[in-house]
Amino acid sequence: MDFRLDEEQQALRESVRDFAREVVAPVIGEHYENHTFPYEVVRQMGKMGLFGLPFPEEHGGMGGDYFALCLALEELARVDSSVAITLEAAVSLGAMPIHRFGTAEQKERWLPKLLSGEALAGFGLTEPGTGSDAGGTQTRAVLDGDEWVINGSKAFITNSGTDITALVTVTAVTGTKPDGSKELSTIIVPSGTPGFTVAPGYSKVGWNASDTHELTFDDCRVPAANLLGERGRGFAQFLRILDEGRIAIAALAVGLAQGCVDESIKYAKERQAFGQPIGNYQAIQFKIADMELKAHTARLAYYDAAARMLAGEPFKRQAAIAKLHASTVAVDNAREATQIHGGYGFMNEYPVARFWRDSKILEIGEGTSEVQRMIIARDLGM
Ligand SMILES: Cc1cc2nc3c(=O)[nH]c(=O)nc-3n(C[C@H](O)[C@H](O)[C@H](O)COP(=O)(O)OP(=O)(O)OC[C@H]3O[C@@H](n4cnc5c(N)ncnc54)[C@H](O)[C@@H]3O)c2cc1C
Missing domain, CATH: 2.40.110.10 (Butyryl-CoA Dehydrogenase, subunit A, domain 2)
Structure with a gap:
């Protein structure tokens, strides 16, 4: 029983973290404001091999697994969810059905372009x-x-x-x-x-x-x-695709929740009120402690679901738990991060404004929270 990352996983996490901070963060605010698709960011993600992460090398994949994809999604969403959902949907909803269910001809025709990020x-x-x-x-x-x-x-x-x-x-x-x-x-x-x-x-x-x-x-x-x-x-196919996809959405939600912690710590150390940084006040410290707790437990939930999936064990319930918990936590943390930022949290130039606007859909897409509860209850024999 060990949820610590191995060297390769740590290296992947570090490289995506650097990419998110150095390449995504400087440009994404403008794309978000103008509702434009970040083609250049996508092109660079393709060059890094992110679209091919969980696929075999035969069709141009990186030979990694679904957990590797989740680690990348978490790090991207820590900075921006539009970029993260573009990758999530491209891989787990776009290329994965062809990889899992396609004929040899279909794989040969479509996968190389999809796995390189040249096409979506x-x-x-x-x-x-x-x-x-x-x-x-x-x-x-x-x-x-x-x-x-x-x-x-x-x-x-x-x-x-x-x-x-x-x-x-x-x-x-x-x-x-x-x-x-x-x-x-x-x-x-x-x-x-x-x-x-x-x-x-x-x-x-x-x-x-x-x-x-x-x-x-x-x-x-x-x-x-x-x-x-x-x-x-078709029904069986999309149930399988959505079960997996829920782990990926949970990872994305954890990234957003963790991004809220990052931004809140930074801001709480800088912002002064009543003669000292607001981070000196226990009310703010406790908010941040609770946010960290939520991000951490949600991360463990998706690690658990991914571990079961990769071991070939049943994982439907755990994927639903991870998605339900992580999306709830993302909404909670976005609300609290905005609160910690006060009026500036309501200004689009601050990343937490984006986090707040991007969090709600996590409780809806790839199965609403009510649907996750239905899946969990059904799996419990109800
Ligand atoms: C930005 C965005 C991107 C998306 N991307 C994709 C995509 O790439 N591909 C794709 O196929 N879909 C996509 N979706 C669709 C998404 O998965 C659906 O919106 C979601 O599954 C909910 O379906 P719905 O919107 O029809 O809501 P509905 O199913 O109409 O649900 C409305 C409400 O009723 C509740 N409800 C429904 N049935 C029950 C029940 N039996 N018991 C209790 N409550 C219930 C729901 O939980 C919800 O609160 C996307 C949606 C958005 C907003």
């Missing part, structure tokens, strides 16, 4: 009318000769409309099962396919330097060979 992929599960209840999917795909004809729409899809987005994997109803339930399958739709339209980016509360769009499919035709994995396995 989106994962289209959520629809305007249904999110938590993914079984309510309305998008349909009908086989017509050797082509799928897709009709429907998807909502809030990350990385789906950048200049370097190569494809979106889309879940669609492809038939009815013998028991009368919907047959769901996953299909690869390359960017630029006629009938596939990407709406302008949303106006969001946070994650303003990340890319999110509504997508529509209007008699959109793709080759039958674009089916990802087996027909009818």
Whole structure:
């Protein structure tokens, strides 16, 4: 039982930490204000090998594991969540389904570009009318000769409309099962396919330097060979992808929570009130101590979930616990960090303002907190 990082993991953490401080921090505020996608940062993350972290070397990956990805996400989110979610969605939602379920041809065609960060992929599960209840999917795909004809729409899809987005994997109803339930399958739709339209980016509360769009499919035709994995396995596929993704989101949330601690300590040592730094007051010290406690326990929760996953053990409940706890902690710490910064915490030029705006979505994306509780309760036999 040992959660200490080995030398390689420590080196990865240090290099991503330096990158976040030296490359991301100086430019991200402007991207956030202007709602622009940080292409140059993404290009450099690609050069560092971050998009290939948990993939085998065969297709251009770094030969690491999912925990390595989580360590990188934590360090990025400690400085900025838009950049971290771009990496998280690109790897765990974009490339991972192709790696896990794709044919040899699909892997060969798509993975080298996705793993180098030269291209991004989106994962289209959520629809305007249904999110938590993914079984309510309305998008349909009908086989017509050797082509799928897709009709429907998807909502809030990350990385789906950048200049370097190569494809979106889309879940669609492809038939009815013998028991009368919907047959769901996953299909690869390359960017630029006629009938596939990407709406302008949303106006969001946070994650303003990340890319999110509504997508529509209007008699959109793709080759039958674009089916990802087996027909009818769409539901099982996205459950697996989301279970893993929750550990990654937990790591991202821990990074944000820790970033709140970092910024609060710095500010509390500088800001004077009543003749001394506010950090001298126990009320402020206790807030920071509680924030550190929360970040630390949430980190242990995601380390535990990742360790179980990598050991090939069941990890659904632990991933849900990690995601639920870490996202709650991120919101708590963002609120307290803003409080410690007083009026300056409400000014966009301070990183804590970004942390505050970026924290809430962590309780919603890749399964809401209510959904995490449902998963935990179900796993407890209820
Ligand atoms: C910025 C952003 C990026 C995103 N990126 C992606 C992406 O890349 N790909 C993708 O597929 N999706 C993406 N999403 C979608 C996200 O995963 C969904 O928003 C989320 O799963 C919740 O679904 P919903 O918004 O439809 O809410 P709903 O499912 O409508 O839920 C509304 C509320 O009802 C609650 N609720 C629902 N059912 C129950 C129940 N049975 N019991 C108790 N409470 C319940 C929910 O917890 C929530 O509080 C993204 C969303 C955002 C905002």
